[in-house]
Amino acid sequence: MSSFFLQTIFNGILAGCIYALFAIGLTLIYGVLNFVNFAHGELIMWGAYFLYFLMDRPLNLPLSIAFLPALCLTILLGLGSDRFIFKPLRKASRLTLLITSLGLSFFLRNGAQFFWGAEIRTYGFEIKRGMKLFGVSITPNQLAIIVSSTLCMILLYLFFYKSRMGKSMRAISDDLELARVMGIPSDRAIQFTWIIASFLAGLGGILLALDTNLHPGMGLINLVKAFAATLLGGVGNLWGALLGGMIIGLSENIAVLLLSPGYKDAIAFGIMVMMLLIRSSTIFWPKE
Secondary structure, eight states: OOHHHHHHHHHHHHHHHHHHHHHHHHHHHHHHHOSOOTTHHHHHHHHHHHHHHHHSTTTOOOHHHHHHHHHHHHHHHHHHHIIIIIGGGTTSOHHHHHHHHHHHHHHHHHHHHHHHOSSOBOOOOOOOOOEEETTEEEOHHHHHHHHHHHHHHHHHHHHHHHSHHHHHHHHHHHOHHHHHHTTOOHHHHHHHHHHHHHHHHHHHHHHHHHHSOBOTTHHHHHHHHHHHHHHHHOTTOHHHHHHHHHHHHHHHHHHTTTSOGGGTTHHHHHHHHHHHHHOTTGGGOOOO
């Protein structure tokens, strides 16, 4: 097996790790609150820009110090979105919530463009040669992506299956009204849902920007990929979202072997359309 093919597979797994973080956050919101948050992509984008803001002039904070505050700011943005926009509409129809999330998405995207402009930006790190392992080049940033993503998956598993709050969130995901009758604190569980989803979005956005770049439109294209991964795994299914993210990452990178790299982002869109054609009611699949 050629080193070029192995490198392609590795790049696919790398992308899949990031898309899985996006998709898990997206499907988590759907599972608990029962609507698709189209502003989730902007949490991804703002997470990356929060880190850029803290590392840029005049603050000039190093990555090690700016990383956690950037994630905290992303979480606050997610909690603020719920408190002031989605909570008053908690009993509204799915269509109302969908349109509201679309409006919030446009607002946040244009807000980022207002503050930082539309041009592509980077964190300004020096490009380093990756180490070779079985013919595959791995940079320090890519290693950080794999380690961070794997650690997040382990912590998520422990949280949802071992902690009391995680079990409460799963119960609310299955039946909100029944969970309330049983005395489960739904408001607190919803807050934790937004905290986790925002954290995963911000972390994924930062990891993606570390490996590539950042721009105001990055949230939209990665929302499409997260949505495609969610559809593949089943809406509301956390571990299905993880598998779907891996499939999307591998598919778009393997497709580059046959198609121009310019069509790479279209792969996720094509998979999403195909899934919707196969089962147009995918968004309304029963939650597992």
